[in-house]
Amino acid sequence: MEVWFTEDQTKNLRISIRVKEVLFSGESLFQKVLVMDTFEFGRLLALDNVIQTNIKDEFVYHEMITHVGLNTHPNPKKVLIIGGGDGGAVREIVKHKGVEQVVHVEIDQMVIDVAKKYFPELSIGFKDPRVEILVADGIKHVKDHKNTYDMIIVDSTDPIGPAVGLFSKEFYRDVFESLTEDGLFVAQTETPFFFENVIKEVIASVSEIFPIMRLFQAVVPTYPGGYWAFTMGSKKHDPLSVDMDKLPVMDTKWYSPEIHKSAFVLQPFVQALLKG
Numbered sequence: 001m002e003v004w005f006t007e008d009q010t011k012n013l014r015i016s017i018r019v020k021e022v023l024f025s026g027e028s029l030f031q032k033v034l035v036m037d038t039f040e041f042g043r044l045l046a047l048d049n050v051i052q053t054n055i056k057d058e059f060v061y062h063e064m065i066t067h068v069g070l071n072t073h074p075n076p077k078k079v080l081i082i083g084g085g086d087g088g089a090v091r092e093i094v095k096h097k098g099v100e101q102v103v104h105v106e107i108d109q110m111v112i113d114v115a116k117k118y119f120p121e122l123s124i125g126f127k128d129p130r131v132e133i134l135v136a137d138g139i140k141h142v143k144d145h146k147n148t149y150d151m152i153i154v155d156s157t158d159p160i161g162p163a164v165g166l167f168s169k170e171f172y173r174d175v176f177e178s179l180t181e182d183g184l185f186v187a188q189t190e191t192p193f194f195f196e197n198v199i200k201e202v203i204a205s206v207s208e209i210f211p212i213m214r215l216f217q218a219v220v221p222t223y224p225g226g227y228w229a230f231t232m233g234s235k236k237h238d239p240l241s242v243d244m245d246k247l248p249v250m251d252t253k254w255y256s257p258e259i260h261k262s263a264f265v266l267q268p269f270v271q272a273l274l275k276g
């Protein structure tokens with residue numbers, strides 16, 4: 001018998017992936033946590049039946065949500081990551097030798113536990129001594145830590161349920177306050193194909209609060225549309241002014257100095273969203 005996992009990506013669009021074996025299924029205080037081994041993508045994590053990450057395409061998202069920002073800031077020492085309990089982003093952050101402290105605020109202990117057990121390739125970064133894991137609410141954490149971080153990464157779920165607040169103007173204001181005087185943040189901000197209103201709202205809020213706002217994109221096959229947008233808000237440093245020849249060549253599979261630049265080249269239909 002064939003077993004398939006299906007995510008309703010929109011009301012009218014589904015993705016189905018053939019399952020080899022269900023490895024874990026549990027209900028945390030916040031969401032349904034499901035780990036499966038799949039034929040096409042290897043081990044895959046879904047929260048409330050929404051695909052978060054998998055062994056095959058995780059590198060794209062995790063490299064892009066981290067390195068573009070970390071290589072835009074000339075000297076990021078203190079980094080906060082909100083969400084991303086699977087550890088993929090932390091693994092990438094700790095590749096930066098200059099980073100002295102990584103504070104990882106994840107609201108759901110079960111996601112961390114499942115990552116440690118079923119996704120060692122992602123959660124490996126948790127072992128780095130610079131990483132401090134806090135099981136807490138990221139929204140409250142930024143409110144309570146003013147002028148603290150050089151970079152903040154928001155690796156959230158879709159803007160439904162517990163993550164809604166992570167897409168609000170009030171939150172971006174608190175992020176601004178929580179950053180040091182030349183700090184910057186990067187957030188995952190959905191796909192311009194199906195969530196144009198989310199992107200428009202984020203762009204409007206971030207441009208109101210930060211002097212520099214930039215959208216960049218990457219290909220993530222398991223996410224809706226396969227085309228994913230990230231938003232950067234920066235107080236001082238512009239990712240487009242970074243000297244490509246000075247960008248480090250890193251141990252990565254998607255990110256490179258050329259990709260750092262080309263990710264900001266947006267198709268006209270996305271540029272139209274930026275114009276409002």
Ligand code: AG3
Nearest residue numbers: 051052053084156157158223
């Ligand atoms: N964060 C979730 C990105 C949104 C995916 N949306 C979807 N599949 N409908 C990913 C967490 C990875 N660390």
